[in-house]
Amino acid sequence: MSWDDEVCIVSGDNRAWQQGDRPSTVIELWCRSRAGHSTLLLVNGLRPYVEISDPKSDGSSGDPEFLGNVSSTRDVQGEPEPTGMKLSQDGVTRPHYRVYVKDTTKVRSVRKALSDSGWRVTSADILFVQRLLLDLDLGPHIRASGEVLWTGDRAPEAAKTAETTDPSVAEARIREVGGSGIYPVDMILSCDIDGLERAEPFPAPFVTLSFDLETSIATNHILCAAAVVDRAGERTEYPIVGEENEIMERLTQVVRSEDPDFITGYNIDNFDLPRMEERSEFIDTESEIARASLLGWGRVPLNESEAKKGWRKPGRLFPNREQNRVWTIRGRIPLDAWWQARQTLRPQRESLRYVSRLLWPDDEEMQKMDIDASKMDEEWAARPDEVLDYCVRDTVLPLDILDRLQSVARKEALASVSLTTVDIAATSTTSRWIDSLVIRMADRRGFAVPNTNQGPRKQDKIAGGYVHEVEPGVEPWVVVLDFKSMYPSIMISNNICSTTLVRDGSEDSSHSVSPTTKTRYISREERLGLVPQLLEGLMDSRDRHKAALAKANEEGDEAEAFLQDQLQYAVKILMNSFYGVFASNFYRFTHPSLGASITEWARHNIKGIISRVETDGYDVVYSDTDSIFVRAPVDSGAPMNRPEEDADLEAWEGAKQTTLDFGDSLAERFTREGAELEFETALSSFFSHGAKKRYVGRVVWPREEMMIRGYEVRRTDSFQLLSSTMTDMFEMILDGDTLAAVDMTKGVIDRVREGSVDPAQLVISRSCKGKWDSKKNEWDFSVYANPDGLPYVRAAKQRIAAGLQFTPGMKVGYVVTEPDEGDKKLGVRAWLVDEVGGDPPEYDKEYYAGRLAKSLGRITEAFGWDEKNLLKGTRQSSLFDF
DNA sequence: GCCTCGGAAGTC
DNA sequence: CTGGGACTTCCGAGGC
Numbered sequence: 016m017s018w019d020d021e022v023c024i025v026s027g028d029n030r031a032w033q034q035g036d037r038p039s040t041v042i043e044l045w046c047r048s049r050a051g052h053s054t055l056l057l058v059n060g061l062r063p064y065v066e067i068s069d070p071k072s073d074g075s076s077g078d079p080e081f082l083g084n085v086s087s088t089r090d091v092q093g094e095p096e097p098t099g100m101k102l103s104q105d106g107v108t109r110p111h112y113r114v115y116v117k118d119t120t121k122v123r124s125v126r127k128a129l130s131d132s133g134w135r136v137t138s139a140d141i142l143f144v145q146r147l148l149l150d151l152d153l154g155p156h157i158r159a160s161g162e163v164l165w166t167g168d169r170a171p172e173a174a175k176t177a178e179t180t181d182p183s184v185a186e187a188r189i190r191e192v193g194g195s196g197i198y199p200v201d202m203i204l205s206c207d208i209d210g211l212e213r214a215e216p217f218p219a220p221f222v223t224l225s226f227d228l229e230t231s232i233a234t235n236h237i238l239c240a241a242a243v244v245d246r247a248g249e250r251t252e253y254p255i256v257g258e259e260n261e262i263m264e265r266l267t268q269v270v271r272s273e274d275p276d277f278i279t280g281y282n283i284d285n286f287d288l289p290r291m292e293e294r295s296e297f298i299d300t301e302s303e304i305a306r307a308s309l310l311g312w313g314r315v316p317l318n319e320s321e322a323k324k325g326w327r328k329p330g331r332l333f334p335n336r337e338q339n340r341v342w343t344i345r346g347r348i349p350l351d352a353w354w355q356a357r358q359t360l361r362p363q364r365e366s367l368r369y370v371s372r373l374l375w376p377d378d379e380e381m382q383k384m385d386i387d388a389s390k391m392d393e394e395w396a397a398r399p400d401e402v403l404d405y406c407v408r409d410t411v412l413p414l415d416i417l418d419r420l421q422s423v424a425r426k427e428a429l430a431s432v433s434l435t436t437v438d439i440a441a442t443s444t445t446s447r448w449i450d451s452l453v454i455r456m457a458d459r460r461g462f463a464v465p466n467t468n469q470g471p472r473k474q475d476k477i478a479g480g481y482v483h484e485v486e487p488g489v490e491p492w493v494v495v496l497d498f499k500s501m502y503p504s505i506m507i508s509n510n511i512c513s514t515t516l517v518r519d520g521s522e523d524s525s526h527s528v529s530p531t532t533k534t535r536y537i538s539r540e541e542r543l544g545l546v547p548q549l550l551e552g553l554m555d556s557r558d559r560h561k562a563a564l565a566k567a568n569e570e571g572d573e574a575e576a577f578l579q580d581q582l583q584y585a586v587k588i589l590m591n592s593f594y595g596v597f598a599s600n601f602y603r604f605t606h607p608s609l610g611a612s613i614t615e616w617a618r619h620n621i622k623g624i625i626s627r628v629e630t631d632g633y634d635v636v637y638s639d640t641d642s643i644f645v646r647a648p649v650d651s652g653a654p655m656n657r658p659e660e661d662a663d664l665e666a667w668e669g670a671k672q673t674t675l676d677f678g679d680s681l682a683e684r685f686t687r688e689g690a691e692l693e694f695e696t697a698l699s700s701f702f703s704h705g706a707k708k709r710y711v712g713r714v715v716w717p718r719e720e721m722m723i724r725g726y727e728v729r730r731t732d733s734f735q736l737l738s739s740t741m742t743d744m745f746e747m748i749l750d751g752d753t754l755a756a757v758d759m760t761k762g763v764i765d766r767v768r769e770g771s772v773d774p775a776q777l778v779i780s781r782s783c784k785g786k787w788d789s790k791k792n793e794w795d796f797s798v799y800a801n802p803d804g805l806p807y808v809r810a811a812k813q814r815i816a817a818g819l820q821f822t823p824g825m826k827v828g829y830v831v832t833e834p835d836e837g838d839k840k841l842g843v844r845a846w847l848v849d850e851v852g853g854d855p856p857e858y859d860k861e862y863y864a865g866r867l868a869k870s871l872g873r874i875t876e877a878f879g880w881d882e883k884n885l886l887k888g889t890r891q892s893s894l895f896d897f
Numbered sequence: 898g899c900c901t902c903g904g905a906a907g908t909c
Numbered sequence: 910c911t912g913g914g915a916c917t918t919c920c921g922a923g924g925c
Contacts (some may be wrong), residue, residue, distance in 0.1 A: 338910090340911095443911090444911055444912075445911090445912050446911055446912065447911085449912090467911075469910090476913090476914070477913080477914075478914075478915095479913065479914030479915055480909095480913095480914070480915070481915095482909095482915060482916070502913095591912095592912060593912085594912075594913070595912025595913045596911095596912045596913090597912080597913095598912070598913045598914085599911080599912050599913070601910070601911060601912095602911085602912080610913070614913090614914080639909070639915090640909085640914095640915090706916080706917065706918095707909095707915075707916055707917080708908070708909055708915075708916055708917070709908095709916090709917075724908085724909070725907095725908060725909065725916085725917075727918090729907095729908070729909095730906090730907060730908070730918090731906095731907075732906070732907065732918090732919085781905090781906065781907090782906075782907090799904085799905085800903090800904065800905095801904085801921075801922085804904095804920075804921050804922080805904090805905080805920080805921085806919095806920075807906095839921085840920085840921070841920080841921095866919090869918095869919095870918090
């Protein structure tokens with residue numbers, strides 16, 4: 016029976032098989048259909064290949080003589096096919112040939128053999144799934160038509176036939192097209208590449224499973240587990256108890272039967288998944304297929320060949336982590352709620368309790384902590400039911416966190432705009448997203464695709480953005496202007512690309528020449544660069560999504576507005592990633608000159624504007640890379656803060672209007688083709704203590720708010736009392752009331768000295784690295800030159816000693832106490848109150864008073880009150896008595 | 898006790 | 910191995 020459906024590709028892989036006597040490679044695409052069915056597509060019809068060219072060719076002669084030898088190279092299939100003239104990385108256009116390879120596992124050896132015999136091999140490091148999307152110009156959302164091979168219980172009724180519901184018939188048919196058996200999905204289709212076409216993006220109804228383990232501190236074994244599945248908003252809970260092997264088997268059954276696209280949990284990357292792996296190896300060292308019943312979470316058939324170890328790789332059934340990096344679970348996407356929360360919220364502390372409190376401050380049920388995780392064995396023995404409840408709650412929270420952060424929708428949108436599978440968008444890096452767009456266009460426009468540079472290449476750093484000196488003190492009425500997408504605009508307007516870089520030293524008046532190093536790029540009329548063309552396309556598409564968003568809002572179509580907003584945001588993220596990738600030294604389409612030229616133009620542009628503004632007699636207060644802060648021509652007598660009395664309001668409104676007009680006029684004056692200077696915000700006052708990247712401003716347009724950049728307030732390694740005191744201080748300073756600021760600060764320092772401050776206000780937290788030493792069975796902090804010299808490493812060690820989880824990279828909270836006896840270093844006590852309760856430690860009064868005085872004193876020094884002055888303590892209330 | 902330096906983290 | 914550099918701050922170590 017044939018079938019036709021719109022689906023979103025979650026993930027893909029490929030497997031080699033024999034079609035009669037012909038070696039073939041089938042591509043597996045794990046998808047979620049628009050209607051919610053999990054669908055596996057087995058796609059045939061694409062053969063793996065690489066491209067070759069003769070590096071000695073200058074492009075004028077015909078085929079090189081040794082082309083005849085290529086087909087006899089080991090693992091090469093058939094004769095090379097000419098693919099026409101292509102521009103090589105060295106700037107020469109020469110003939111290229113496509114060489115088919117027997118299967119994807121042989122690409123490495125063929126690449127080596129061909130380059131040993133004098134060929135330049137290109138397009139030779141692209142994953143085969145990605146090759147499918149590139150060659151067919153597909154994104155994650157596709158329309159697929161093919162033959163139904165298997166239908167499970169949840170498959171659409173209309174697709175079910177006697178054949179497709181009979182496992183033995185289905186399995187035989189699946190193997191005929193290269194599949195490995197019955198995959199744990201709703202339905203399986205066999206497709207030809209002609210049966211795939213791109214579809215408009217739609218929100219796929221993904222299924223997410225969250226899980227959590229409670230484990231013994233004494234023996235590491237699993238006490239109980241829980242899983243919760245979210246299927247289109249409907250949740251099913253699975254509390255699991257029993258012997259350890261039974262727990263793991265049950266959890267694996269849940270994964271295989273519920274068949275989720277995403278697998279989440281809190282800290283699964285660093286705790287639950289490694290623990291599962293360790294326990295599965297401990298329980299079943301006999302055979303891999305036996306272990307698969309414990310941890311066969313991969314979306315592949317449960318059979319011997321999928322369980323079998325490959326060359327330095329476990330079978331596809333098992334979750335796998337390569338070189339201590341992200342986990343892969345074949346056909347699914349591991350998405351750690353901790354990592355998502357950390358990236359989007361940047362919480363000061365990172366425990367699940369703390370993050371829940373941040374997101375749902377009023378919901379006590381979500382924050383309830385009635386189990387002492389550091390005494391898990393005792394808790395489990397005394398009250399297993401409560402422990403199980405606690406475990407279930409900790410699986411529900413990650414789902415709520417992902418919902419709140421819209422993590423899944425964001426990944427899908429990013430996949431959609433970068434034209435990759437959702438797993439690449441979710442778990443891979445910027446260079447892969449960009450690869451997807453750049454290689455696609457290179458193929459279409461006849462540019463050879465060089466391989467990614469191998470190995471660490473030490474290289475001089477390129478110069479970055481320009482940062483203007485900032486004077487200490489308050490400035491009234493300031494406008495802030497920003498270049499819109501500065502780096503992308505520069506790349507577009509100067510046609511900066513590895514395909515346009517002039518490499519042969521020639522000079523032509525049409526060239527675009529960089530301001531200082533005089534790097535040359537050919538004009539866009541002669542040849543539009545690959546990257547400039549892509550960026551222009553992205554800018555246009557962002558404008559289109561924004562327009563569609565506005566239209567949807569107007570029509571009250573919330574779902575469409577949400578989708579368009581996700582898409583425009585994803586385009587922004589993607590555009591901003593381009594510069595970084597092209598300024599790196601490993602990316603395939605880079606040259607050291609590219610990154611350097613971009614920043615050169617950026618510095619040149621911004622400095623040019625600064626000097627013209629200054630020549631006109633205005634004060635440039637600050638500038639960083641793409642922004643400029645200018646004092647508006649407002650009368651010095653005008654009020655900075657909005658007056659209480661209506662009568663005085665006029666002067667304030669007038670000053671504001673003058674500022675707005677000034678901002679508009681600057682934007683208009685300095686905007687030119689390819690460099691749009693936007694009037695971003697108007698400030699009624701601006702303050703810095705005189706350090707770059709540190710300032711505050713009172714925004715009066717387009718919203719009213721306080722803007723704080725760089726200061727401790729924004730840093731997670733500050734402590735709450737410092738952040739809140741500094742924020743209060745800034746309010747007063749921006750109001751012009753510096754005396755009140757100093758007085759208030761002294762009051763806070765006095766209270767700290769008295770010891771009457773809640774220690775929760777004094778928790779400092781910093782991330783701490785480390786790796787598990789499985790030989791010594793302990794944590795290893797040797798990444799640090801002197802681990803015990805670092806307060807946060809000491810705090811991490813205390814956490815571990817207390818029986819609490821430590822996860823590398825996670826923030827560790829601590830309070831500074833008086834130094835331990837005979838020690839000059841700070842005293843440190845890990846902050847465990849969030850997790851285990853108990854009494855907080857006694858803080859070091861002088862340390863905290865000193866740190867407040869130092870940080871706040873830096874600021875008040877702008878008014879003549881230094882650190883020592885603040886520490887003197889006595890409040891100057893008399894100042895207010897008059 | 899004062900100063901400088903380097904390691905490390907964090908932010909823009 | 911798998912986006913960049915500029916900049917500030919904190920802490921401990923070590924010299925004098």
